[in-house]
Amino acid sequence: MRDTSLLQLCISLARQGGEHAARCRERGIGDLGYKSSATDVVTECDRSTETLIVSRIRAERPDDSILAEEGADHLGNSGLIWHLDPIDGTTNFVYGWPAWCTSVAVADAQGSIAGAVYVPAAQELFSASRGGGATLNGLAISCNSVKHLSQALIATGFGYAAPRREAQVQRLCSLIGSIRDIRRGGSAALDLCYVACGRVDAYYEDNLNSWDIAAGDLIAREAGATSTAFDGGPTTAADLVVAAPGIHSQLRALIAD
Numbered sequence: 472m473r474d475t476s477l478l479q480l481c482i483s484l485a486r487q488g489g490e491h492a493a494r495c496r497e498r499g500i501g502d503l504g505y506k507s508s509a510t511d512v513v514t515e516c517d518r519s520t521e522t523l524i525v526s527r528i529r530a531e532r533p534d535d536s537i538l539a540e541e542g543a544d545h546l547g548n549s550g551l552i553w554h555l556d557p558i559d560g561t562t563n564f565v566y567g568w569p570a571w572c573t574s575v576a577v578a579d580a581q582g583s584i585a586g587a588v589y590v591p592a593a594q595e596l597f598s599a600s601r602g603g604g605a606t607l608n609g610l611a612i613s614c615n616s617v618k619h620l621s622q623a624l625i626a627t628g629f630g631y632a633a634p635r636r637e638a639q640v641q642r643l644c645s646l647i648g649s650i651r652d653i654r655r656g657g658s659a660a661l662d663l664c665y666v667a668c669g670r671v672d673a674y675y676e677d678n679l680n681s682w683d684i685a686a687g688d689l690i691a692r693e694a695g696a697t698s699t700a701f702d703g704g705p706t707t708a709a710d711l712v713v714a715a716p717g718i719h720s721q722l723r724a725l726i727a728d
Contacts (some may be wrong), residue, residue: 477542477551478585478600480531481575481686484524486596489589492520492558500565512561517541520557522576528553535577551584553577554685556654558659559588574660576685577634586686588660597664597686599693605667612668614696618717623672625722626654626662630678639677646725649723663687666713667694673714673722677701681708701727 477675495516504513518541525543528535534549538621540556551719558564560571570593576586587598597612599605605612617623627643629636646695647653654671656662662674674691692698697719701710712723 474584474600474603474691477577478587478598478603480575481577481585481587482596482598484527485573485575485587485589485598485686487527488520488575489591490556491523492516492564492571492573493591495519496564496567503565512565514558514561514565516564517558517561520573521555524555524557524573525598529557534615538681540680551577551579554583554682556584556660556682559660559683560656563657568657570656570658570661572661572664573659574682574686575690576682578685582683583689586689588664588686588690590661590664597667597690599686599690601689601693603693605690605693607664607668612694614666614691614694615669615672615715616717617672617715620649620721620725622651623715623718623722624651626665626671626674627675628655628657628659628662635678640728646722649725659683660687663691663713666696666715667691673712673718675701675710675712675714675722675726677710679708679711684708684711699723703727 500514521541521543534547534727536547536552537545556574559574564571572588572590574588576583585600589596629639665671666674691713696713697716698706699712714722
């Protein structure tokens with residue numbers, strides 16, 4: 472019962488946050504701020520969307536902890552922690568590219584319990600609860616059944632720091648000749664959801680944060696995908712490879728350091 476109520480709250484928060492961000496975008500994003508580098512942007516829409524989501528969690532779940540991208544953290548004592556990304560794909564958001572979303576998940580010591588990702592431009596709501604399967608707009612979804620890496624469409628992303636991007640491109644170069652093709656959408660949460668519904672066959676990336684993957688990784692796993700770190704250990708934000716089970720080991724072997 473707890474999982475059901477938490478899932479419904481994730482869905483409500485992700486939808487409300489995404490709709491707020493979309494309205495904010497229509498009014499204008501205002502002045503840009505910068506975080507880790509001059510390419511790592513943040514907008515007032517990011518901040519106001521996060522404030523909206525956090526205020527609801529604090530009101531409805533005051534004992535839960537919160538870890539949010541723009542810093543509106545809160546330390547609770549319930550053993551549950553919310554991972555929030557008000558706008559995942561902020562660069563896309565700034566440029567008017569529709570591949571951005573709002574991602575909300577709640578986790579315990581074993582990992583994510585429930586999560587939701589809302590994509591305002593497409594009016595798509597991805598969601599999942601632990602052991603309860605994954606859905607897109609309320610309909611069950613599952614990952615692809617591809618067996619051969621040469622037939623696989625792979626998604627990835629790149630970091631903001633130039634040296635890290637260069638290392639990531641080197642990894643991509645070692646992979647590109649062994650797959651069908653590559654996609655780089657600009658939102659980790661969306662890429663994970665696209666694995667879940669079969670729009671891509673796999674996704675890998677390194678140097679992410681918990682709020683980037685907490686909802687999307689759960690959604691992909693509940694849709695049948697296999698998720699690990701590059702070395703085959705438990706998935707972390709430091710590095711993850713999430714793929715259709717038939718190609719996961721093949722892909723991991725190529726990208727492992």
